[in-house]
Amino acid sequence: MCNPTVIVAHPGRQHSFRVAKALKEGGLLFKYVTTVYNKDDSLLMRFVKLFLNKDSFQRASKRKCPGLDDNDVIQFCELEGILLLALQRIDFTRILSNKVQRYVTNKFQRKLANYVIRNPQIEAVISYDTNSSVLFSILKDKVPHVKLIMDNAHPNRHYLYHSYHENWECVGDFSKTLEACGYLMDSQNAEVYGEEVRKADYHIVASSYSTQALIFDNIPQNRIFKVLYGVDDNRFLKSNRLYSQEKLQVLFVGEVNQRKGIRQVLEAAKVINSDKVVFNIVGLGKEYCSELYSEYESYVHFLGRVPYEELLHQFSSSHIFLFPTMGEGFGLVLLEAMASGLPVITTENCGGKDIVVNEQNGFIIPVGDTKSIVDKVNWALTHPIQLQEMSIEAVSTARNYTWSAYENGVRSAISQILKG
Structure with missing residues (x-):
């Protein structure tokens, strides 16, 4: 001892x-x-x-x-x-x-x-x-x-x-x-x-x-x-989600501010503007500088802070996780999303480049690149079989990090x- x-x-x-x-x-x-x-x-x-x-x-x-x-x-x-x-x-x-x-x-x-x-x-x-x-x-x-x-x-x-x-x-x-x-x-x-x-x-x-x-x-x-x-993957619901559904559920969880790349999330939703893609934003921050967010309310769902059970539901019912941070020590929410079976779209400015293998369990995109988000979400919408394979790989990756x-x-x- x-x-x-x-x-x-x-x-x-x-x-x-x-x-x-x-x-x-x-x-x-x-x-x-x-x-x-x-x-x-x-x-x-x-x-x-x-x-x-x-x-x-x-x-x-x-x-x-x-x-x-x-x-x-x-x-x-x-x-x-x-x-x-x-x-x-x-x-x-x-x-x-x-x-x-x-x-x-x-x-x-x-x-x-x-x-x-x-x-x-x-x-x-x-x-x-x-x-x-x-x-x-x-x-x-x-x-x-x-x-x-x-x-x-x-x-x-x-x-x-x-x-x-x-x-x-x-x-x-x-x-x-x-x-x-x-x-x-x-x-x-x-x-x-x-x-x-x-x-x-x-x-x-x-x-x-x-x-x-x-x-x-x-x-x-x-x-x-x-x-x-x-990550404690027992806390997250790894549902056998179907990627052939008519709508693609895109999830963001974090502080709603530019440190997390929120402008790029909102602009991507505005550009895509499709009834086949749903953007859900979980987290606080919209209350501050609310005038910045008003023009995007028809393109995304601002859910604010949600109870823990609802957060688990969002993880289990979504199809892809979006976290285009401008700078993060790690971004634990990435592992939580992957443990839930969500392929991730994130940047190199976090733990993404340590855990994400591009096009296998997610995508690494440049910081501040709205076009890359649009391209990856549109790809996910039209490639359900590959996205489901990435989902399986995401869970497998998360299990390596205990x-x-x-x-x-x-x-x-x-x-x-x-x-x-």
Whole structure:
């Protein structure tokens, strides 16, 4: 059994539960540190749950990792974290909630840094992008022997700024949907994130695209560990859908903004404009800059946020999945779609080029290319037999990417880092 010497810290959640669980099982986890956590004896969580609606109650209850005991978890800034979660539910622009999040995150990092300094047995800290700059600066100064590991859920934002502006012509008026992402609009803001990634000693990423984004800021490739995410395919309904039906159901799931390539989705639907093709858009975002979307309402169905059961129904009843993102750390929804038997249309700017074999289980298209979307959807409409073969191949691909394999990969990476 290894000595438990590694901290996993995230003021939110993302996939940090998976990392903490993997390290706990490997005997490496010292503590998991966060803000909001559903501990059995938490009086604050019990009080908060009294005022939550059913959806929010379920979300709060999920703030608990099945692989951890409550005494494995330390909380800082719990009240601030709860207030931030409430604000994020109503602030569609994310402008105010982003400011509050920066305040909570910086306070969280300072408390965490003091905790690490007081515990000399800690050898490494795993923190997350946009949650690490203050923490890493303090630890480099006070405890330089501690290894600083950044788990990159998102690609390096400094690289994204340059990538987006190389493709800015495809954004158009939908630049308004990017205003909450200050790093995409302001080069100095983007440089701050470049400085953050350079402070880390090691990086964990989930895709070749995120590796490429770090190399942009001169991060040595031998300090980058790529571990692809997994999917729980039992959650998704792999129906034996028929591709000879009269209508082709095209599904998009994600934030409705230009980061996900929503303008190209909408323009493609407008160009195709066929009663044989149905475009369903699942996700929030239309509420912000609603004037941009009004002209497309006759070409697509905006479903907004849907209950989990409805999401599963959308996956099982659709025929092809559309995700033309402009930049993603991985795009877990791609694996979820493939596990449901959906061939995908996506870009290289995500985990697509790691899991999609062009014309076998999906299609890789250029960023911002509406014509490619139109061409692929029209091809799918007229090639039902080939599309059904791609559906089978998509399921087969998804089965190769499990959370168990991801956890093994994370343990292996951290073990290598600790050995130097």
